[in-house]
Amino acid sequence: MDDIVKQAMARWPNVPDCFGWLGLDARGQWFLRDEETQSRGPFAQSKGSLVEHEKLQAFIARNYARDELGRWFFQNGPQRVYVELEAAPFVWRLQPDGQVQAHTGVRVMPEACLVDEQGRVYLVAAPGLGLVHSQDVLLLAEWLEQKRWPQEEVLADSLPQRFRFVASPAQQALA
Template sequence: MPFESWVERALDKWPNVPALYGWLSLDRRGRWRIRGETISRPQIVETIGANYAADARGCWFFQNGPQRGYMNLEWMPFVLRRGEGDLLMTHNGRPVEQLRSAYLDEEGSLLIATEHGAGGVDSNDLDGVLAHLHADDGSDVEDCLLAALATPGGSATRLRLSIGGQSLPVERLDDRDAPAALGFVREPQP
């Protein structure tokens, strides 16, 4: 996603501004934070969301004019929410059109790799998204969920996620293994 034009102009004007680490974060609810305090001003929230991207290392950042402010991630790079119909949306308002893989962690959270990056389904929307799970073999979904939670990370499950016209197998993935498996860094360093 391209940055807003003012960011591109600032990058051209000041190309060597040092990056900022450890100040910004994204919490499990999809709220931006600065030094632990939630950012609530709508214009700032919108600007961060519009200029949020990842570098080649999988470190997520907010491009603030010529400066990158790297985000510490409490959980995932994106928090996914239910949009209209079967549509999923990222916490910063991007519609999800491509589901690439789906995982269930040891706590029962649903993790999904999308065209935007890795996201976890917001717990407020989890029940609605879990309603799109079914068992490959027609078994009871709740029994399959319990069985999946009892299996070790890296295991296949009998579950499929069918949402937005797409259907994916659901694998087990432990939270600690999610960054390496899904290609992101929770605490970027210089």
């Protein structure tokens, strides 16, 4: 977490949390969701505005974390902005050199591979569960043939409970 964020948290400890205003899609892209976007439906159905500014993307990535309830958030100064997840907390990019990198830039060593009923592939790593980016399926197919990780078939609906993450903190907050 950035030092400036830690300083803001210490200076203003009681800033209310923010729900529904930020989403992470299945391709590892951040989306800002204003009130009008939120009124049109849940994330993925109504995504919002793509965050294209590279420095803002990097700032979000550096300050992306999980709380004790399994809700992923972006710590924006003193305010927690909870993230609506289309698929999983991370989106993995497979690198030609054999590395796996999160949408946040962190490199990981996956421990297992999961395939859901729609054929989507997830990798389990220390930071959490992540969906393999759709552009990496050819490289993924090679790696699966090499049996790099134990594979397991799963139901997508079981993943949030199994890997302790909340796909929609906004809907949970309304409940």
